[in-house]
Amino acid sequence: MSVPFLLGIEAAGTGVHPASWRRPDSRAEELFTGGYWADAAAALEAAGADLLFVPDSFALQQGGPGVTRGRLDAVAVTARVAARTRRIGLVPQGAVTHTEPFHLSKSIQALDFASLGRAGWEVTVSPGAEQAAAFGRKPEQGHPALWHEADEAIEVTVRLWDSWEDDAEIRDIPTGRFIDREKLHYIDFAGDNFSVKGPSITPRSPQGQPIVAVRAGAADDPATAVAVQRADLIRVGTAEPEALAAQRDQLRAAVTAAGRDPETVFVLADLDIHLAATVEQAEAEVAELNGWHPAETAAAHIGTTDTLRATLVALAGAVDGVVLRPLALAAALPALGRLGHTPPESGATLRDRLGLARPASRYALGGAR
Template sequence: MAESEFFLGLELAGTGIHPASWRRDDSRAEDLFTGEYWVDAVTAAEKAGVDAVFVPDSFGLQPGGPGVARGRLDAVAIAARVAAATRHIGLLPQAAVTHTEPFHLAKAIQSLDFASFGRAGWEVTVSEGVEQARAFGRKGEQDAVSLWHEADEAIEVVTRLWDSWEDDAEIRDVPTGRFIDRDKLHYIDFAGDNFSVQGPSITPRSPQGQSVVAVRADADASTGVAVRRGDLIRVAASNLDAARVLRTALRTAIRAADRDPDAVRILLDVEVHLADTPGTVRDEVAQLDQWTPAATPTSLRHLGTPATLRELLGAIGASGAADGVVLRPLATPATVAHLAALARNPRSAGTLRDRLGLPRPLSRYADTTTIQEGTPS
């Protein structure tokens, strides 16, 4: 796979995925809940040629007690803040569906797509555990099958709402005083086990038509949803051989679901820490583990220099193990500072779909019976 086609994503999990990352002198933990922290990280990633950033989120606090950085800003709000400061990089916030109405999610991601001129995506997540259920108090704890069945329905609702305005629904006809052509708005009429939504959306169809949907395939329940719904599928594997086997199995499942495997990108998670020399990397990771021992990694891990990371990315692309990677820094500012040394050329402007080589879909309702008179305009 040519470097120009290999997708490079970056997950920005606060000060880093290592629980002690906030204790580093360069962590900027004091800035974590400011817009500047996120703008600086994302603009640096954009200059380094990163294709997209993923912003984790949850309705629960980070586990680990007082020794772990705790507290979160809303991922969609972070993406909206950095949209105005960037021009090329894709923005994929996580947003959970379990305690959130899909109508609200559809509107939020559509608005982000407008704000970023077509660079928005949505990483679908669910809210596990009794703690998050109690935070809302609307329903009890759900098992994985129930959570991901609900997520499957939520994605269907969201994507139908994204299509509910045709591309030319806004006519802004001053002589007749008609801002929209209500014949170009459509009811979605969804009725499922968890949602009953008539629609249409109150937000016009956004630049990409359908923002990019990402789903992790890390359990049986989520893998089925990823296969049916994901434009991007995130996976974890301990080595390239395992990743290649997983990618082949996913592509087979995608084809069996009557989807084109070449229209879905499979991204491999890579935990990473970078420094100028291998010795420095070893010392820095040892210090992190001394402060707070981290869990044994379940995904591919690279501890090295920008040069050795570049070699790894080339090997992944050449092996066919994935269509791209998502780097997960142990310590965010430290790794982001070294990404420029990858010498990766930033992509030209365009939508996130353009960057992924995915077509802009037509509205599914464009040739169907139009909405009846009386719909709000």
């Protein structure tokens, strides 16, 4: 499989810097409108980005009155922007801790239909007492328990995606049968956290199984174990190229040990960025952001389109792609358009463009229930 270096963008409101809303170009007054997100997604697609990640959480942002507070639902946002885009992959975060996999499976499949096969799902968990209290259904969970539950939730979700065979819809007018009931399957999952009979109420979507992304931590992190077992895209933190290359090798070895083909799993490095016409201007703008609200920006790439391009060239041999996280999204949009990234041209769906086969339903193949 030969896929070019992947360029993902994480669109976190007006930017990952908590004071980015104070910039005059931020469009903060439009943040909770569909138009804001549709414009941003269209601009990122025009800039050549392969993937749009939209973060989400059930917790309000921390930091007091000086930071952006409030969120829209990431799956709903990506569904809204699907109509304004044609190629870019749409990967919202969806937390599993206080939501049911049946609901998430249906939402991501609906996004896959709305985007004509460009949906992904970044699996997240909801740590802390605040989010547990917001739902009131169960107490706070520890990190290992959260990711054990996430592992089960992914299994349930993928089984539900498979529970309709591709040709289950027959729409036979003479007999009046819309579906062939024999091609809908109970998943009969029983685990420590979920007991789900199924089948889904949503037909199998264009990709069969939308793309799954997971952020990995250290080698012994429970999230990493889930990533190597389940993810098509594995996100890792910022590091020097040598360290990233070593981490990718470790992840690929773990993927192989899990019985999966490492060539079908992409390791993407997160990179916070702020871009301006000159390095000096970029540094001054970040200093202004930190003057409004101090934030950790030491690991960010602060520079120009040219300096970022050089950084990406250096990373190209270490990882399979990057996820750029603009400190101020509005400042990044025009600069990314000059980056010159060329996305894969072939393929109608996100799976096609990643060179990943469309999986057959396990139930159509007589797989285990």
